[in-house]
Amino acid sequence: MKRLPFILSLCLATLVLPMTASAETEAAVQKLKSAVGDVLAVADGASSPAALAQKLGPVLNKHVSFEAMTRRAVGPGWRSFSPDQQKEATKLFSTLVIRTYSAKFTPGAKPVIDYQTATNPAKGRVDVPTKMQYQGSRYSVDYRLEQGGGWLITDVVIEGVSMIANYRSQLDAQFKKGGAASVISALNQSLSRS
Numbered sequence: 356m357k358r359l360p361f362i363l364s365l366c367l368a369t370l371v372l373p374m375t376a377s378a379e380t381e382a383a384v385q386k387l388k389s390a391v392g393d394v395l396a397v398a399d400g401a402s403s404p405a406a407l408a409q410k411l412g413p414v415l416n417k418h419v420s421f422e423a424m425t426r427r428a429v430g431p432g433w434r435s436f437s438p439d440q441q442k443e444a445t446k447l448f449s450t451l452v453i454r455t456y457s458a459k460f461t462p463g464a465k466p467v468i469d470y471q472t473a474t475n476p477a478k479g480r481v482d483v484p485t486k487m488q489y490q491g492s493r494y495s496v497d498y499r500l501e502q503g504g505g506w507l508i509t510d511v512v513i514e515g516v517s518m519i520a521n522y523r524s525q526l527d528a529q530f531k532k533g534g535a536a537s538v539i540s541a542l543n544q545s546l547s548r549s
Contacts, residue, residue: 383481390418
């Protein structure tokens with residue numbers, strides 16, 4: 356009889372956990388849909404990729420954790436950056452990402468996005484797979500969101516290629532060449548070419 360309260364609490368815990376994960380997942384999906392809606396509204400009114408990049412900055416800063424993205428793209432070397440270097444690298448990285456992906460949009464062209472079933476691989480993280488059709492091509496795009504003062508996008512995986520992993524291969528090599536200064540210099544050079 357003494358085990359009954361324990362068994363009941365165990366049963367309740369198994370009922371509460373899925374509901375919490377489900378609520379967490381749903382909140383993240385709604386945040387992603389809001390972010391995509393905001394981006395598409397800005398893209399719809401942009402006259403060129405350059406104008407789009409300029410307008411997207413404030414919108415994406417509300418929905419994307421560029422600090423987390425930059426930290427992960429740099430890798431373990433991030434810890435040796437001074438706070439000012441971290442701030443500068445984050446600013447440059449976010450500008451580069453925004454310019455790079457703005458250049459891929461055609462003003463007036465709208466993607467059709469099919470949101471697939473989201474998963475909750477860890478507490479505070481939700482992955483949302485999507486199927487996107489844009490200008491006659493189909494893409495598989497997965498969004499990774501993490502909770503930290505609200506749900507924020509921390510990586511985008513396009514056709515199985517993580518944006519963070521892609522940049523990491525470049526920035527880690529720069530860090531090994533010359534530390535934080537080399538990373539910041541490489542980001543500046545990439546921006547001057549874009």
